[in-house]
Amino acid sequence: MTDLITASPDSPSVLARPRPRRRRSRGWRNALIGWSFILPNLIGFVAITLVPVLAMFALSFASWDGYNPPSWVGLKNFRRLFKDDASMTALWNTLYYAVGYVPLTMLAALGLALLLNRKMRGVAFFRAVAFFPYITSLVAVAIVWNMLFNPQFGPVNQFLGWFGVHGPGWTTSTTWAMPAVIVTSVWRDMGYYMILFLAGLQAIPKELYEAAEVDGTNAWQRFRAVTVPGLRPTSFLVLILLTVQAFKVFDLIYVMTQGGPGDATLVLAQQIYQTGIVDGQYGYASAISVLLFALVLVLTLIQFWFNGRRERK
Amino acid sequence: MHRRKFLQLAASAAAAGPLLSACGSSSGSSSGSDGPVTLTVSTWSMSTTPEFKALFDAFQKLYPNITIKPVDILAADYSTKVKVMLSGGDSTDIITMKNTTDYGQFAERGQLRDISSLASSGTAPSLQGLSSFKMNDKYYALPYRQDFWALFYNKKLFDAAGKPYPTNMTWDEYATLAESLTTGSGGSKVYGTYHHTWRSVVQAISAAQTGGDLIGGKYEFFTDQYDIALGIQNAGAALDYGTATTQKTGYQAMIETGKTAMLPMGTWLIGTLWADKKSGTTDIDWSMAPMPQRSGASGVTTFGSPTAFSINKKAKNVDAAEKFIDFATGPQGAAIVAGIGIVPALLNDDTRKVYFGLDGMPTDAGFQTAFKPDKVVLEMPVNDKSSQIDTILTAEHTLVMTKQKSIAAGIAEMDSRVQTEVE
Numbered sequence: 001m002t003d004l005i006t007a008s009p010d011s012p013s014v015l016a017r018p019r020p021r022r023r024r025s026r027g028w029r030n031a032l033i034g035w036s037f038i039l040p041n042l043i044g045f046v047a048i049t050l051v052p053v054l055a056m057f058a059l060s061f062a063s064w065d066g067y068n069p070p071s072w073v074g075l076k077n078f079r080r081l082f083k084d085d086a087s088m089t090a091l092w093n094t095l096y097y098a099v100g101y102v103p104l105t106m107l108a109a110l111g112l113a114l115l116l117n118r119k120m121r122g123v124a125f126f127r128a129v130a131f132f133p134y135i136t137s138l139v140a141v142a143i144v145w146n147m148l149f150n151p152q153f154g155p156v157n158q159f160l161g162w163f164g165v166h167g168p169g170w171t172t173s174t175t176w177a178m179p180a181v182i183v184t185s186v187w188r189d190m191g192y193y194m195i196l197f198l199a200g201l202q203a204i205p206k207e208l209y210e211a212a213e214v215d216g217t218n219a220w221q222r223f224r225a226v227t228v229p230g231l232r233p234t235s236f237l238v239l240i241l242l243t244v245q246a247f248k249v250f251d252l253i254y255v256m257t258q259g260g261p262g263d264a265t266l267v268l269a270q271q272i273y274q275t276g277i278v279d280g281q282y283g284y285a286s287a288i289s290v291l292l293f294a295l296v297l298v299l300t301l302i303q304f305w306f307n308g309r310r311e312r313k
Numbered sequence: 314m315h316r317r318k319f320l321q322l323a324a325s326a327a328a329a330g331p332l333l334s335a336c337g338s339s340s341g342s343s344s345g346s347d348g349p350v351t352l353t354v355s356t357w358s359m360s361t362t363p364e365f366k367a368l369f370d371a372f373q374k375l376y377p378n379i380t381i382k383p384v385d386i387l388a389a390d391y392s393t394k395v396k397v398m399l400s401g402g403d404s405t406d407i408i409t410m411k412n413t414t415d416y417g418q419f420a421e422r423g424q425l426r427d428i429s430s431l432a433s434s435g436t437a438p439s440l441q442g443l444s445s446f447k448m449n450d451k452y453y454a455l456p457y458r459q460d461f462w463a464l465f466y467n468k469k470l471f472d473a474a475g476k477p478y479p480t481n482m483t484w485d486e487y488a489t490l491a492e493s494l495t496t497g498s499g500g501s502k503v504y505g506t507y508h509h510t511w512r513s514v515v516q517a518i519s520a521a522q523t524g525g526d527l528i529g530g531k532y533e534f535f536t537d538q539y540d541i542a543l544g545i546q547n548a549g550a551a552l553d554y555g556t557a558t559t560q561k562t563g564y565q566a567m568i569e570t571g572k573t574a575m576l577p578m579g580t581w582l583i584g585t586l587w588a589d590k591k592s593g594t595t596d597i598d599w600s601m602a603p604m605p606q607r608s609g610a611s612g613v614t615t616f617g618s619p620t621a622f623s624i625n626k627k628a629k630n631v632d633a634a635e636k637f638i639d640f641a642t643g644p645q646g647a648a649i650v651a652g653i654g655i656v657p658a659l660l661n662d663d664t665r666k667v668y669f670g671l672d673g674m675p676t677d678a679g680f681q682t683a684f685k686p687d688k689v690v691l692e693m694p695v696n697d698k699s700s701q702i703d704t705i706l707t708a709e710h711t712l713v714m715t716k717q718k719s720i721a722a723g724i725a726e727m728d729s730r731v732q733t734e735v736e
Contacts, residue, residue, distance in 0.1 A: 066400035067422045086705075086734055143561065150559045172555030172715045260558075262712035277393050279700045280418055281736075 056293075059286035066282050077287035087288055089263050090271040093178065094292075097267060098246035100182040105242055106235070108190040113197035114227075127198070131191035138188070142255035145184040146171055171257050174264040181265055185252055189245070193238050200234030201227070236307045240300060247296045268292045350379045352633045354407040354622075355395060358388040363588070363653050364458065368641050371649050375640065379633050399424045399625070406628040407637060410454050410621040413445055414703060417695040419623070425453035426624040431635060436643055440658045442619030445691045454623035455642045456658035458650055460579045461617030461689045462518065464605065465586075468598040470494060470503065470574040479575070479602040480679060481613065484541045487575075487605035491550040494574040505550040507573035508542055509564045510557050512703075512710035513616070513692055514577060515542045521616040521690035522607050528694050528702050530731040532724045537607070539713055539720040546714075554714035569595035577604060579618070583674075584654035591673055600675040601683045612687035619658055619691075698735050705730045 035042075060077055064070035081087050112130050116123055133141065148156050149170035157167030168176040204226065212222045228235075250269035253259065259266035259274075268288060276285030356365045369381040384405050386394045391411050398405065399419065408425065410416045419425050431437060432452035441459040446452050464479060464487075471478055474494050482490070491505030508514045515538045520527045525534030545551045552562060552573075565585060567573045576582075580601075589595045603613040622641055624634045640646050644664075647657035651667040654674070668674070669681060693699050706727055713723035 065418075065422050066396070067424055080736065084734060085730065146559045146561070151555050152553065153556070154559070169555055169715065171559055174712070174717045260708060260711045261715045261717055262708045264717075266708075274704060277396060278704070280396065280422075284736075 053293075056286045056289050059283050060290045062283045062286075064282040065280050066276075070283065073283065077284045078290075080284060081287050081291060086263060086266065087268075087271055087291075090266045090268045090288075091291070093263075093265060094247060094249075094267045094269075094295075096178055097182060097249060097265075098243065100179065101185055101246045101249075102239070102242045104182065104186045105189050105193060106238060108186055109193035109238070110197050110231075110235075112190060112194040113201055116194070117198055117201045127194075130194055133188045133190075134192040136188075138251050139255050141184065141188050142252055145180070145187075146256055149180050172261055174261055177257055177261060177264045181253055181256055184256065185249065188252070189242075193242070196234055196238055197231065200231045204230035232307075232310070236303070240303055243299055243303065244296055247292060247299075348378070350630050350633045351382050352379055352407065352630050352637060353382045353384055353405045354637070355391075355398070355405050355409050356383045356385050357391040357409070357411060359383060359385045362388070363584070364650050364655050367649050367653055368457075368646060371645070372637055372640050375645075376633075376636065379636070381637070402627060403625070404627045404629050405625055406630050406634045408623050408625050410623055412618060412620075412693070413691060413695045414693050414699040416446065416454055416621070416623070417448070417697050417699055420448045420453040420695075421697040424626050426626050426628065426631070427451050427453060428455065428624060428635070428638065431455060431638060435639065436659055439661070440642060441660050441689070442617065442658055442691070445619055445695055446621060448695060454621035455638055456619035456621040457642045457646060458620045458655055459617060459658040459660065459689070460581050460620070460656055461686055462577060462579050462604055462615045463683050463686075464602045465568055465576045465578055465582060465599055466602060467568065467571055467574050468600060470571065474574075478600065478677075478679060480682075481603055482605040483608040484538075484605045485608065488541055488545050488548075488550070491545050491575060492548050495548075495550045503571065504552055504567075504573045506545065506575040506577070507557075507562075507564060507567045508545070508551050508554075508577070510554060510562075510711075510714075512707050515539055515714075516706060516710065517616045517690075517692045518577075518604065521688075522610065522614050526694075527706070528696050528698060528731075530728060530735075532706075532727045532731075535724055535727075536720055539723075542714070543716075543720070554711075558711070558715075565589075568599065569597055571597060580656045583656070587654040587671065587673055600677055600680050602679055603683045603686060614688040614690065615686045616692050617689040618693075621658075701735045702731055705734065 059070060061072060061074060062070040063073045063076070116127050116130065148154050151157060151167065151169040151172060154167075154170070156170065160167040170176050170180045208226045208230070209222060212226055217225065248269055249267055250273065253265050253267055254270060254273075257265045259270050268291070272285050272288050272292070275281045275288065354365075354369070356362065359365050365383060369383065373379065373381055388411075392415050395408060395415070396418075399408070408419070410419075429450075429452045432443065432446075432455055437443070437455060440456050442456045443452075446454045446456065466479055468478065471494070474496075476490065476494065479487075479490065487506075494503075494505035496503050516527065516532075516535055519525060519535050519538035523534040523537075525532070542551075546553060552567070556562070564576060564578055565582065568576045568578075568582075569586070569589060583601070586595070586597070586599055590597065604615045606613065622638045624631060624638070628634055642658065644659060647659035647664045648667050650657040651664045652671070654668070654671060656668070657664050665684070668684075669676075674680070693703065709718070709723045709727045709730070712718040712726075713720055718726065
């Protein structure tokens with residue numbers, strides 16, 4: 001590939017042409033080469049992401065059963081969306097999940113990274129252990145945690161029982177199903193974000209810590225004054241990834257509780273699946289998707305704005 | 314080295330190309346009766362659903378120029394996958410209808426071919442459950458098996474408790490019996506009965522026996538049945554609903570491992586128990602009684618769900634597809650289905666004889682009586698709103714069964730949600 005780029009401008013046919021044309025053709029050539037590099041990704045993106053996303057925006061103003069031609073209904077889907085109890089419950093549940101999942105995962109991942117960012121025996125082993133949940137099949141994770149949370153025979157409630165606490169019904173209780181789901185997702189994902197934090201920690205220059213030590217700071221002060229600012233680019237990335245992840249949660253909840261009991265863990269992604277794929281109301285499902293899209297977009301923009309302001313400080 | 318690897322990759326990609334395109338276009342020739350035809354049929358979990366293979370093999374023997382190519386889909390994903398396939402303009406010839414809820418949607422959208430002429434010829438008019446498929450005076454599917462619900466029981470556990478085998482019972486008698494059959498505790502507990510987590514276990518049977526309308530938006534008629542189900546659960550005579558959902562308990566495992574003495578379930582379980590006993594997976598001595606009834610009811614009323622074949626509107630081999638449906642739903646198909654322990658939709662003396670004559674089927678008279686319920690009501694009416702209503706009823710069912718809501722509050726919520734949310 002490199003041969004191709006360097007060799008071709010020197011070929012006689014190119015040299016023979018007058019100068020200005022040669023420059024233009026060279027520019028074209030470079031552009032073409034550039035395009036050809038990103039083409040495989042671009043084709044995939046356009047065909048299976050961009051087109052469906054644009055179709056979603058169009059369909060949100062239509063009524064479509066997925067088979068017969070769609071018919072234009074204007075804002076009807078959106079009016080229905082804000083009156084529909086199930087969709088509104090799904091919206092609140094999604095926010096609830098995000099509020100629990102994002103900070104907890106971040107704290108857990110950072111904690112693990114700090115613990116495992118030191119020279120000690122078997123640190124590679126412990127890092128692998130922490131990462132392990134992330135590569136485990138999600139269905140297996142959901143099923144095993146479901147059994148752990150079993151109200152009668154589950155180890156979680158047996159453990160609580162030793163302290164005289166009568167454990168709740170967890171996934172069978174409308175109050176505790178969401179916390180149970182959040183705990184499971186935090187456990188599953190913390191290893192992955194731990195790796196990101198570890199990379200961030202190792203990028204912080206050692207000299208800063210040494211200088212801080214010379215200045216007579218204690219461990220907490222060093223964490224506040226060196227680690228936290230040094231990790232800001234990583235934390236920002238993790239925060240964005242986690243937010244997006246939280247809002248599109250589907251698989252874990254679908255296997256663990258199917259949105260139940262009742263609609264206690266029904267989230268937007270599942271409501272979209274239910275109304276679109278299962279009930280065949282693709283127009284209405286698209287309207288819910290637009291809501292989800294807007295939500296993630298606004299939150300991401302806020303985070304960018306916040307980060308930008310801090311960076312300028 | 315690099316170049317060779319690249320060549321290998323390119324070669325395998327080139328080889329995959331025609332393969333992939335062949336998958337997309339399926340069979341080419343359209344309805345020629347002489348030339349070889351490849352008929353595509355959608356099926357679910359073929360390895361555990363023996364009727365498909367049995368029917369296909371027999372059909373291909375009869376029509377050597379027709380080859381059947383199954384489009385096999387995991388049972389749990391079947392409904393979703395077929396919806397996506399049909400929406401995407403897939404041309405699979407025969408679409409198997411796993412339930413009537415989806416049938417309503419497909420027929421309403423015009424995705425299925427009108428086969429009313431098949432429905433009025435030969436033995437078809439006498440098919441059990443045929444009327445469920447009538448939409449706007451037309452038929453878009455013909456049933457080939459008709460399952461209905463009955464009460465399965467473990468004979469050994471009844472003998473051990475010194476109880477006579479169940480026959481016609483009221484729900485109250487059933488509840489008392491379930492309590493008296495419950496023994497042991499903890500991990501070795503044997504329950505009197507097992508109610509699976511599906512909403513139909515409570516809702517469809519009460520709709521069938523009270524004449525209630527499952528898509529009407531008024532669900533007070535569920536009350537008595539929820540009282541019974543929760544009463545049995547509170548008495549510890551059935552596995553707790555929450556435990557059953559968190560452990561994803563299988564009803565088949567409950568009866569086959571002797572963890573429950575009784576089990577209300579669809580007749581598809583007969584084929585499973587029969588085959589599992591034959592293969593040595595279980596040694597349970599089982600039989601079947603009619604579903605318990607409301608006190609004062611005359612005759613046996615239960616609910617059921619037919620399974621049917623239909624032709625895709627975009628099918629390429631209509632002639633062959635019609636031949637297959639005619640065969641599968643006719644006397645020959647019924648005999649084959651009955652021969653592997655499955656209840657055919659064409660239920661007459663001939664097919665019953667095949668069925669009861671199977672080696673390893675229960676031989677008691679009770680089993681044969683249980684096989685002739687007086688009335689079988691459709692599990693869920695055919696309607697394009699069924700799917701949405703099903704979602705709501707399922708959600709509220711879990712809340713009532715896990716006691717997050719009282720029966721009255723749950724039913725009130727079903728009423729209001731079905732009346733306001735369904736569009």
